[in-house]
Amino acid sequence: MLRRINGTAAILVAIAATIGVLIYPIWTYEDRSGTGVANLNASTVNTKWGPLSALDRDFLVKVRLAGLWELPAGRQAMERAPTQAIRDAGDHLIVGHADLDRRVRDIAGKLGVELPNEPTEQQKGWLREMDEAQGEEYQRKFANLLRMAHGKVFGVIGQVRHNTRNTLVRDMADAANVTVLDHITMLENTGMVDFETIAAEEADANTVSPSGPPPPDGGPIASPVPVEPPPGLNVTSLPSAAPQTTAPGDDPGDGSAGNNGQGDGQAGGAGDEPAPGAGAPAGAAP
Incomplete structure (x- = not known):
């Protein structure tokens, strides 16, 4: 009797495992109802x-x-x-x-x-x-x-x-x-x-812990490797960002570097050349 019960239990377990194997791909399919993809497609x-x-x-x-x-x-x-x-x-x-x-x-x-x-x-x-x-x-x-x-x-x-x-x-x-x-x-x-x-x-508003490098501890840090085009690669485009007005390593508080954009009124004062977007935003149709 005990052998018969054990045999029946084994059969039931095998059947359940087979059903699970068949159902799992359907359940995990990303487009099933309630998933992000399904919601995206529905809207x-x-x-x-x-x-x-x-x-x-x-x-x-x-x-x-x-x-x-x-x-x-x-x-x-x-x-x-x-x-x-x-x-x-x-x-x-x-x-x-x-x-x-x-x-x-x-x-x-x-x-x-x-x-x-x-x-x-x-x-x-x-x-x-x-x-x-x-x-x-x-x-x-x-x-x-x-x-x-x-x-x-x-x-x-x-x-x-x-x-x-x-x-x-x-x-x-x-x-x-x-x-x-x-x-x-x-x-x-x-x-x-x-x-x-x-x-x-x-x-x-943001409860997620920030990621990134640890806070500086005042000790020496390794110099990062510059990101540059491979040697011999003939690139012709120019950077889309405006050139730096302060050289790396300069003290922005000493007033000796980057003064062109600070002391001569180029921050949007009257009579100066307008900042990008004045009159018509950059990228605006004529």
Whole structure:
């Protein structure tokens, strides 16, 4: 009797193992219901410019919303103009978001994405905060509210540019990337951006432990090997980043190096050559 029970149990175990082997490939298939790929496909529609995902559509809406509150903020800055740097930042906001809005309305029309016609309640609240502020408080609210908003959308642009399979959305992300970085730069040129608060807020929002090299301990470190083209390779393109104005190893506080971009008013002052994006954002259509 005991042998019969053991034999039956062995048969049942073998049957269960066989069923498990057959079911496992189906269960682990990445496109099954509830997986990221399945969710992506469920929210994606096909267009002649490529698949259009929910993230793509959300990005187009965010670009439109940004213009709906940041363009009025820029106009207010130019009207109140407490400093030339604030006025310059306002000028860039107006020109940049007018261009992005033209682009996003055209792209959304082609892709069939409905866009809002007024800012969110939070964005309206930011505009009210600036309306009610005076003097230096106004300058700080203008610089920090807008810098924080631009910083957050900057991350969204990178995610969309990396993930999108739609050529129109990819073009929109390219234009937004250039314009938003220009606006971030102009806002920081006001000297009113509170980087400590920005870093603290982002740290509170991010619970993942940072990775990377350990903190410096004051001891000697090995010199990194330069990244250079292989010998004999005939490269002809130029770096897309602007050349350094401060040589490596110079003390930026001694005023002797990199002075061309600091003491001669090239940070966006009146009468100087405009920073990239002034008048028309880099990459903007003629």
